[in-house]
Amino acid sequence: MRLIAKDMDISTGGIQIVILNKQDADRMDLRPNDRLFVENGRKKAIAILDIAETEKAVPLGHIGLFEETLKVLRAKNGDSIEFHVARKPESVQYIRKKLDGHELDPYELNTIIKDIVFNKLTDVELTSFVTANYTRGQSIREILAMTKSMAYSGLHLKLKKHPVMDVHSIGGVPGNRTTPIIVPLVAAAGLTIPKTSSRAITSPAGTADTLEVITNVVLPREKLERLAYQVGGFMVWGGAIALAPADDKIIAVEHPLNIDAEGQMIASILAKKMSVGATHLLLEIPIDGNGKVSDDKKALHLKNIFTLIGARVGVDVHTIITDGTQPIGNGIGPALEARDLIWVLTNDRRGPTDLREKSLIMAGKMFEIAGKSKPGEGYMLAQKLLDSGEAYAKFVEMIKAQGGPRIVRAESIPLSKYTCEYRAPKSGRIVEINNKAIAHIAKSAGAPSDRGSGVYLHKHRNDVVSAGDLLYTIYANNKDELRLACESSKVHSGYVIK
Missing domain, CATH: 3.90.1170.30 (Pyrimidine nucleoside phosphorylase-like, C-terminal domain)
Structure with missing residues (x-):
């Protein structure tokens, strides 16, 4: 069957979509979310079908193409597009299996993750997978398999360094912008710390949102590897590079539903650490009766699973359990948090003492993990690097290397x-x-x-x-x-x- 291409001038941000006039769709017995195999000469794609109710949207005898489909097919208005009905991906049956409460094996999970990465699932199918993991839970075997699949589905940084440090908080605490303080502290001590961070999911700011107030957080992989060697690390948005690319697609579903499935969270965090080549991870687990981790029992449970999965994928996970019952720092929101962290790094009296203290404790623990200081002496090294201005100098070096200003002042950040x-x-x-x-x-x-x-x-x-x-x-x-x-x-x- 052939129809005339119409450029819809609409982008989905990933998934490939085509649109048929309702009369054409009815005549061919096609329904919304059916899959069509579309061809333009030698260029081929499998796209999800949507239906136009009016001639104005898509005239009879035409097929509307979203930008992603146009790009793959290298098509333009007026091209003759051939199509026929395609089968659903193999992964759909595995999603249904999980919905029914059954455990998925590594092959089945890898198939689903690959289809997520290559945009082969509809929004309904992807949402079904995410909610199934949330309501049914995941076994240790499933979490391990999902971690590996998510990590291996994307690019990897190739760092011939050891150790490679990383730090992560499972979140839930407003403010808490320790990462942009810890990273330059660790790098100032001569360690390598390639840090990718998230944008906000359910919070007023993610680390990437805060750092973007100051510098560029979207960089190509080649530059990241260069910065890791030349500067000792970087602080960028993980979603901009193809490291564990399934993660951001899953997060996009979790966000509006305000859910965070335990197994997916663990797999997401560890997959990203694997992707940057991290050998050691300090994981913060904040406890808050009204938050993600409500008590010591839940915190210990997460600590044990992270340690177990981490050991099996080559990441030495150390945990620090903290008080998450109130915000850390004074600012809540990207610019306000950016001011806080700069004041801490510059030893300004306006720097929040709780943010400074927590950052020093965590950086100190990382020094001890890496063997940079003796047990019990890491805090003193972190304090020395902060008080001397070495941490701030490294912060400015990183910010400048990522495209930010040569001088970083809190007062220059507008509110x-x-x-x-x-x-x-x-x-x-x-x-x-x-x-x-x-x-x-x-x-x-x-x-x-x-x-x-x-x-x-x-x-x-x-x-x-x-x-x-x-x-x-x-x-x-x-x-x-x-x-x-x-x-x-x-x-x-x-x-x-x-």
Whole structure:
């Protein structure tokens, strides 16, 4: 069957889609989400079918092509496109098997991961796989197989270095921007630390969002390898390079559903560490009764699984279990967090003491893991590198090498212009700061898409306050978002004072 190509001038961001007029589709007994094998000369593709209800969208006798399909077929308006119905991918039956509660073997999981990477699954099929893993859970064997499949499905950095360090937090704590402080600390000690980070999934900012305020976080693999040798490391967005590429496609499904399946989280983290050639990983597990990890039992469970899977894929995993019951640092949102971390690195008195202390503890532990310092002496080395300015000098070197400015000043980072303040409704001691409430307010203000928006905390847990004292300032890019965030703070301020 042949139809005339119509350029729809629409991009999906990955999956290949074609559109038929409803009358043509009905005549050929085709339905939405059917797969079509399409050809333009020697160029071929398998695309997902959508249906146009009107002649204006796709006229009779035409086939609408999204940008991804046009590119693969090297087609243009008016080309004659041949097509016929294609079979569903083999992986669909394995997704159905998981939905039914059965364990998947390594071959079945690898088949699914490959189809995710090459955009062969519909949104419904991919969502079904993600939700099946969330509701049914995954065995150790499945997590191990998924970790390997995700790692081997993409590119790998080839670093002839040892050790290669990495650090990661499983998240859930607003602020907590330790990574951009730890990475230059570790590199300043002469260690290699190639760090890829995520953008925000459910938080007001991811590490990549914060760093993008200062420098370029999208770099080609070849430059990353060069930076690892010349500078000692880098700090980039992992989604921009084909390292464990299935991960970002899975995250894109988890985000709107606000879910984070345990097995997928473990596989995602370790696959990315394998991809950058990490030999040693310090994993932070924050405990918060209302967060991802609610108690010591859950933290120990995760620690054991990470250690087990890590050992089987060649990553020596060490864990640090921390207090995740309140935000770390003062800024919540990309620009506000960027200011915090620069103040810490420059030993400015405005640098949050909790962010500084946590970064020093974690960097110190990494020095001990790598054999850079004796047990119990890593903190002192980290403190020396920070206080002397060596860590900041390495930070600036990295930022500049990635395309950022030669001089990095916190004051040069702009914040959103509209603000409102939340003040203490009564006198007393702050006994609780709810992470989810503060994160919700920051997101309502526009973070992370508006980089200068978010929340700046003036008081922390255990601080004694008087009625009317300033607890936090909300920054927003427009009046509507400011009003929404301020209304959210009135419903649930996030602070409990007794």
